[in-house]
Amino acid sequence: xxxxxxxxxxxxxxxxxxxxxxxxxxxxxxxxxxxxxxxxxxxxxxxxxxxxxxxxx
Amino acid sequence: xxxxxxxxxxxxxxxxxxxxxxxxxxxxxxxxxxxxxxxxxxxxxxxxxxxxxxxxxxxxxxxxxxxxxxxxxxxxxxxxxxxxxxxxxxxxxxxxxxxxxxxxxxxxxxxxxxxxxxxxxxxxxxxxxxxxxxxxxxxxxxxxxxxxxxxxxxxxxxxxxxxxxxxxxxxxxxxxxxxxxxxxxxxxxxxxxxxxxxxxxxxxxxxxxxxxxxxxxxxxxxxxxxxxxxxxxxxxxxxxxxxxxxxxxxxxxxxxxxxxxxxxxxxxxxxxxxxxxxxxxxxxxxxxxxxxxxxxxxxxxxxxxxxxxxxxxxxxxxxxxxxxxx
Numbered sequence: 001x002x003x004x005x006x007x008x009x010x011x012x013x014x015x016x017x018x019x020x021x022x023x024x025x026x027x028x029x030x031x032x033x034x035x036x037x038x039x040x041x042x043x044x045x046x047x048x049x050x051x052x053x054x055x056x057x
Numbered sequence: 058x059x060x061x062x063x064x065x066x067x068x069x070x071x072x073x074x075x076x077x078x079x080x081x082x083x084x085x086x087x088x089x090x091x092x093x094x095x096x097x098x099x100x101x102x103x104x105x106x107x108x109x110x111x112x113x114x115x116x117x118x119x120x121x122x123x124x125x126x127x128x129x130x131x132x133x134x135x136x137x138x139x140x141x142x143x144x145x146x147x148x149x150x151x152x153x154x155x156x157x158x159x160x161x162x163x164x165x166x167x168x169x170x171x172x173x174x175x176x177x178x179x180x181x182x183x184x185x186x187x188x189x190x191x192x193x194x195x196x197x198x199x200x201x202x203x204x205x206x207x208x209x210x211x212x213x214x215x216x217x218x219x220x221x222x223x224x225x226x227x228x229x230x231x232x233x234x235x236x237x238x239x240x241x242x243x244x245x246x247x248x249x250x251x252x253x254x255x256x257x258x259x260x261x262x263x264x265x266x267x268x269x270x271x272x273x274x275x276x277x278x279x280x281x282x283x284x285x286x287x288x289x290x291x292x293x294x295x296x297x298x299x300x301x302x303x304x305x306x307x308x309x310x311x312x313x314x315x316x317x318x319x320x321x322x323x324x325x326x327x328x329x330x331x332x333x334x335x336x337x338x339x340x341x342x343x344x345x346x347x348x349x350x351x352x353x354x355x356x357x358x359x360x361x362x363x364x365x366x367x368x369x370x371x372x373x374x375x376x377x378x379x380x381x382x383x
Contacts, residue, residue: 014108
């Protein structure tokens with residue numbers, strides 16, 4: 001998030017598949033192996049947190 | 058951390074929230090997008106559908122809000138809008154949101170929830186409220202010069218705390234013929250008008266088993282009455298009462314004067330255009346429905362209204378008339 005160039009690239013992705021591919025490729029460039037399943041899980045958890053925003057806590 | 062373009066979208070806490078680290082904020086990337094939907098959630102819902110946010114919405118400790126407050130203080134609010142619900146408050150916020158010079162936050166969940174969080178000690182809550190208001194009031198396009206916040210209707214129960222946190226911010230309370238408001242809620246109840254649905258506020262001081270067995274007319278009337286009562290009790294030198302019948306002209310008249318802002322003839326023309334449409338369904342033309350609502354009122358609704366709302370509504374009208382504001 002501190003890297004505005006990286007933010008520009010990531011926010012420009014128009015589909016989830018495009019974003020996942022970008023993240024995996026950018027991660028690999030930085031020595032990180034990221035699996036699609038991991039990204040799918042994050043996306044699911046984020047969606048769920050938003051949908052459940054009115055639930056306590 | 059750099060937070061340009063990010064907004065807090067949810068507040069989460071465990072325990073009483075006294076110590077930093079027990080409260081958390083979820084952040085969503087909005088970029089330069091303005092808040093133009095009738096409600097905060099509408100704008101965020103669209104943002105949440107972007108691929109980026111599906112992955113990069115994230116949670117931080119609430120201290121991150123404090124850091125952002127120091128690093129990038131948002132605009133100072135020009136005015137707060139409280140309301141009885143179903144009384145034209147969305148019309149007011151949509152008229153204001155029509156101008157790119159205005160930042161209008163309409164019923165932002167994390168802000169309302171924080172304001173109503175009685176379990177958080179007053180001093181911490183006041184500080185967090187200032188952080189949250191600052192984070193939501195960031196300039197996005199650079200054109201913004203005015204900042205308005207419309208709270209969810211039950212948040213007027215927290216008016217004294219909000220006033221202590223923002224003692225110099227002017228505020229209004231919007232209200233309407235209570236028969237029309239009550240019938241609107243009986244047709245389509247807002248969450249706050251359904252027992253137990255909004256878990257963070259209690260408008261009615263009664264055991265839950267009694268509350269859930271109440272007739273819908275009584276429950277809604279008691280909540281609406283309590284909202285009006287809190288507005289009347291909280292009236293002070295910064296507050297102003299506005300009846301639905303004064304809209305839309307009051308937006309560029311009394312309300313603008315109370316908030317210390319002015320609008321050009323062109324801006325007024327743009328706001329007038331908004332008033333021609335249904336505020337919550339902007340693609341539809343506005344159609345007055347007050348008479349049909351009043352005709353629909355049952356005897357039970359009228360009785361509940363007379364008992365639980367009318368005394369407070371009458372008091373609001375007395376205050377407004379005494380203030381001599383047309």
